[in-house]
Amino acid sequence: MEIIRTIKQMQQISTQLKKEYKQIGYVATMGYFHEGHHNLMRRARNENDIVITSIFVNPLQFGPNEDFEKYPRDEEKDSQEAEKDGIDYLFLPSVDEMYPNKSIINMHIDGRVDVLCGKSRPGHFNGVLTVLTKLFHIIQPDKTYFGLKDAQQVAVVDALIQEHNFPIELIGVPTTRESDGLAKSSRNVFLNRQEREEAVWLYKSLLHGKQLVVDGVKNPDIIIKEVRELLREHVTGEVDYIEMLSYPELMPIIDVDQNTILAAAVYFKEARIIDNIIFNSDGQIKELIN
Ligand code: AMP
Numbered sequence: 001m002e003i004i005r006t007i008k009q010m011q012q013i014s015t016q017l018k019k020e021y022k023q024i025g026y027v028a029t030m031g032y033f034h035e036g037h038h039n040l041m042r043r044a045r046n047e048n049d050i051v052i053t054s055i056f057v058n059p060l061q062f063g064p065n066e067d068f069e070k071y072p073r074d075e076e077k078d079s080q081e082a083e084k085d086g087i088d089y090l091f092l093p094s095v096d097e098m099y100p101n102k103s104i105i106n107m108h109i110d111g112r113v114d115v116l117c118g119k120s121r122p123g124h125f126n127g128v129l130t131v132l133t134k135l136f137h138i139i140q141p142d143k144t145y146f147g148l149k150d151a152q153q154v155a156v157v158d159a160l161i162q163e164h165n166f167p168i169e170l171i172g173v174p175t176t177r178e179s180d181g182l183a184k185s186s187r188n189v190f191l192n193r194q195e196r197e198e199a200v201w202l203y204k205s206l207l208h209g210k211q212l213v214v215d216g217v218k219n220p221d222i223i224i225k226e227v228r229e230l231l232r233e234h235v236t237g238e239v240d241y242i243e244m245l246s247y248p249e250l251m252p253i254i255d256v257d258q259n260t261i262l263a264a265a266v267y268f269k270e271a272r273i274i275d276n277i278i279f280n281s282d283g284q285i286k287e288l289i290n
Contacts, residue, residue: 001083003090007098007138010091014052014140022049026141028132031055032072032186033081036176040145041085043173052139053082054091056098060106061127067271072186091139098134106130109156112250116152116263117274120240125156132157136166144168149175149183151261151276155248175275177203183275190271194236201234202264202275209244209262213283218255220244227264240265240272247278257281 004010017024025048027040044051055078062068075092082090107129112118118125136144146154154172161168176184181203182196191199205227212223224242231239246253247261263276279285 001087001090003079003092005092005097007093011138013089014138017050018140024048024139024141025051026139026144027053028135028144029053029055030057030071030186031078032074033078034184034186036147036149036184038081038085039176040147040173041082041087044145045086048143050088051086052089052091052141053087054135056093056131058127058131059095060130061124063121063123072189098131103130107133109159112152112155112159115245115250116241116243117265118152128153129156129160132160136168141168143171145171145173147175148172148278151247151263151278152250155250158248185273187271187273191268195268198235198237199273201231202266202273205230206262206264206275206277210277210279210283213256213279218257220253220256223262231264231266235266237266237268240267
């Protein structure tokens with residue numbers, strides 16, 4: 001595995017690979033790898049000639065009161081693990097390399113962001129899309145892999161690829177979970193013991209909501225109310241949102257009569273934890289984007 005730190009070198013390598021008709025799979029990350037990241041990288045490894053992973057904690061997507069400074073980082077361990085996953089190139093640009101000057105062009109997304117995490121993180125997805133636009137131009141992937149744990153991110157990347165005509169196939173990869181069901185996340189390290197035990201109720205509550213759909217309940221208000229009651233009963237953290245929307249359009253729904261996301265976010269003392277389930281009108285879980 002080769003570690004690349006400059007945009008110029010990364011772009012030269014990708015351009016050369018394209019000339020050789022190599023199929024490039026790309027996994028964008030902020031590092032501090034866990035099994036969720038590894039599943040994305042292994043899947044990319046299985047489906048492409050060349051796999052490129054980037055680690056970049058992108059300041060543009062963190063709000064002023066968010067955890068950019070304290071976001072966990074471990075470049076050495078991540079590098080060793082990426083090599084074990086069979087990654088060919090690990091792209092590790094610095095903030096100065098990615099943003100040498102204050103940018104005068106930034107992406108701005110209007111749809112799919114006034115709900116879920118976008119509502120409590122204004123500007124977050126603009127930052128995500130700005131950095132991804134740059135990374136897609138640098139890496140020139142054929143396929144890119146994103147985790148459905150961050151389902152709203154998958155929905156906005158889907159819009160970026162479609163509206164801005166990137167010749168890239170987007171693969172939404174199902175959420176990797178701990179054995180008790182908690183979605184794996186770099187931020188789980190910030191949970192204390194009691195919060196860690198409580199956090200599993202995000203998934204349990206969402207599963208209960210999905211079961212209501214299987215049992216024939218189609219009214220989102222009833223489902224959200226029950227999920228809220230379960231969370232209130234079992235979690236000390238403050239609920240940020242519980243929402244049910246169409247997926248990937250992220251529009252309000254009156255009935256569960258299409259592909260639907262049921263998602264929740266909870267503020268614990270040192271971390272905000274999110275989770276979601278995506279299902280069809282029968283409550284069956286599907287891989288919706290590829
Ligand atoms: P991050 O480093 O948090 O930006 O995540 C990099 C990629 O890994 C994103 O596409 C995430 O959605 C994905 N990811 C993070 N956690 C999980 C998980 N538990 N299961 C599946 N994908 C994940």
